[in-house]
Amino acid sequence: MTARTISAPEEGELLLETHFCAADLARVRIQVDLHTSRTTPLSEPRRAQFVLAVHEVMCNAVRHGGGGGTVRLFRSADSLCCRVDDKGPGFDENVIPRALPPVDAPGGHGLWLVRELADRMDIARCAVGASITFAMCFDAA
Template identity: 50%
Template sequence: MDANVADLPRKRLPQERLLELLFGGEDLPGLRLRVTQCAALAGLDEPRLGDFVLAVHEVACNAVEHGGGRGRLLLHHHDGALRCRVTDDGPGFTEEVIPPDPPGILSGEGGRGLWLTRQLTDRLEIAAGAVGAVVTLVIALR
């Protein structure tokens, strides 16, 4: 974790929006940093903080790669958990694309990022939007 984030005061926030942004591929490093900062300020500690940020990054990368080159992210605190919703303008998909077992690295099988995301978060929700996919990741603040 960035030393500056570790030094920031932590507080539990009521139900509120923490971060909302549009992003493309060039924005992914900054997105990762901003999610880290917001989640840490909301009270998410390591190692769950790193897990959550990696999971959000995987979903954001999928939005860029498969969802039209850009996406929208909304991170908010709700009922003792962080919820991050990522939407895109791609063709959409269902949970069936996530393999039940860890995908082999050499098999060429897709779904590794989503499989990992499911392992790192408390809940992963996938829905079709009016256009594209809506992926919501949830992790409890403990």
């Protein structure tokens, strides 16, 4: 993961805010893809990586975060940000493996992948649940 300074998501334009549960994952993934293709200068490969990362964080919220949550997409001057809030028990960043987990490992692949794809990833414990925010910088011109 490349260390870069990226604007906080609250400093940008809100592109999408929606609640989700397991039954909504495909719908929200399509919405994220549409919003990012219409409103951001991410290249096709970076956009696909962003959509995959959003999907992985949402799946984590469904499995471990109380069955769903809220996803918000923000666009700042230099990046596209996603924040997913859930109502689960919360967790610490140290549960995400530093190296790719073995294929037969029971978990850890999704958030590991998000951390690898994103330019920044932050995890915060909230009073109830967790908040995962990640961002991808727009491609250099």
